[in-house]
Amino acid sequence: MADLKTNFAGLTLKSPVIAGSCGLTADVEKLREMEKNGAGAVILKSVFEEQIRMDVQKMTGNSDSSEEGDYLRNYVRANTLQQYIDLVKAAKKSISIPVIASINCIADGEWVSFAKELEQAGADALELNVFVLPLDEFKESVETENIYYSIVKHLRSQVKLPLIVKISHYFTNLPTFVAKLKAVGADAITLFNRFYEPDIDIEQLTVGVASVFSNPQDLRTTLRWTGILAGKNPQLQISASTGVHGGEAVVKMLLAGATTVQICSAMYEEGVETIQTMNRFVASWMEKHDFCNIEQFRGKLSYADIENAARYERAQFMKYFSDRK
Numbered sequence: 001m002a003d004l005k006t007n008f009a010g011l012t013l014k015s016p017v018i019a020g021s022c023g024l025t026a027d028v029e030k031l032r033e034m035e036k037n038g039a040g041a042v043i044l045k046s047v048f049e050e051q052i053r054m055d056v057q058k059m060t061g062n063s064d065s066s067e068e069g070d071y072l073r074n075y076v077r078a079n080t081l082q083q084y085i086d087l088v089k090a091a092k093k094s095i096s097i098p099v100i101a102s103i104n105c106i107a108d109g110e111w112v113s114f115a116k117e118l119e120q121a122g123a124d125a126l127e128l129n130v131f132v133l134p135l136d137e138f139k140e141s142v143e144t145e146n147i148y149y150s151i152v153k154h155l156r157s158q159v160k161l162p163l164i165v166k167i168s169h170y171f172t173n174l175p176t177f178v179a180k181l182k183a184v185g186a187d188a189i190t191l192f193n194r195f196y197e198p199d200i201d202i203e204q205l206t207v208g209v210a211s212v213f214s215n216p217q218d219l220r221t222t223l224r225w226t227g228i229l230a231g232k233n234p235q236l237q238i239s240a241s242t243g244v245h246g247g248e249a250v251v252k253m254l255l256a257g258a259t260t261v262q263i264c265s266a267m268y269e270e271g272v273e274t275i276q277t278m279n280r281f282v283a284s285w286m287e288k289h290d291f292c293n294i295e296q297f298r299g300k301l302s303y304a305d306i307e308n309a310a311r312y313e314r315a316q317f318m319k320y321f322s323d324r325k
Contacts, residue, residue: 019041191229241262
């Protein structure tokens with residue numbers, strides 16, 4: 001019988017399929033369903049630093065009173081964070097699989113004290129969803145990257161929780177960047193963030209919002225970099241996210257070298273039961289290919305295999321399109 005257990009960021013999971021951070025993971029009843037359907041772990045809906053700042057700004061408006069602004073800022077922050085701590089505690093009481101808290105932050109600072117509170121509340125790990133949009137043309141890329149290192153290093157010095165850093169692929173040298181994140185204290189990496197994306201309505205002449213859900217084709221970028229990073233460092237623990245919509249995608253990511261995968265859009269579109277469907281597919285595939293456990297094939301088709309290296313490296317279509325009439 002196929003054994004789906006895996007070790008990720010110091011946690012033992014009964015399945016490599018993790019319920020990623022989203023609105024569904026803010027509902028304790030949904031968390032119970034996820035566990036029932038075989039999720040290896042759940043990542044709670046993120047608490048957003050940006051959202052707290054925006055809420056404070058809306059409440060204060062154009063007020064000139066710094067005292068009023070400070071009061072509202074502290075009130076909104078404390079209320080939001082307390083609600084999140086309550087969610088962590090409720091989740092830990094309701095399910096037995098690992099509960100991973102999630103912080104979406106854009107700067108180093110006060111999040112360290114919050115991380116400590118999450119640790120005390122019983123969170124099994126912490127995922128840092130970090131993205132700094134580089135808009136300042138006078139700032140060098142290394143200055144932006146240093147923000148990420150500072151956040152991870154600061155948190156690592158204060159908490160013992162496993163730290164998982166969720167990043168985008170928008171970096172000049174991703175292997176170097178990831179290696180430095182690991183060096184300053186990251187236990188694992190999640191590839192990749194899925195962002196709010198704008199769209200343009202050419203009839204109404206307005207800027208709106210593109211679809212928030214991923215699609216199966218989004219898997220390709222994640223697959224490329226999972227294969228490359230896992231191949232360069234087999235000890236690096238990667239959670240593959242964005243584009244995982246079925247059991248076949250789970251197998252592909254594990255073969256590329258991922259330790260776990262995260263699903264979100266698939267749960268919205270197919271229901272939480274899709275976790276069980278994915279697990280059954282992986283188990284059936286393993287039995288078909290005579291694999292007893294995941295470590296027997298994880299990374300088997302990563303960049304480390306010289307025969308696959310060119311496939312991961314190639315960026316231009318070259319012959320593929322030149323032969324098509």
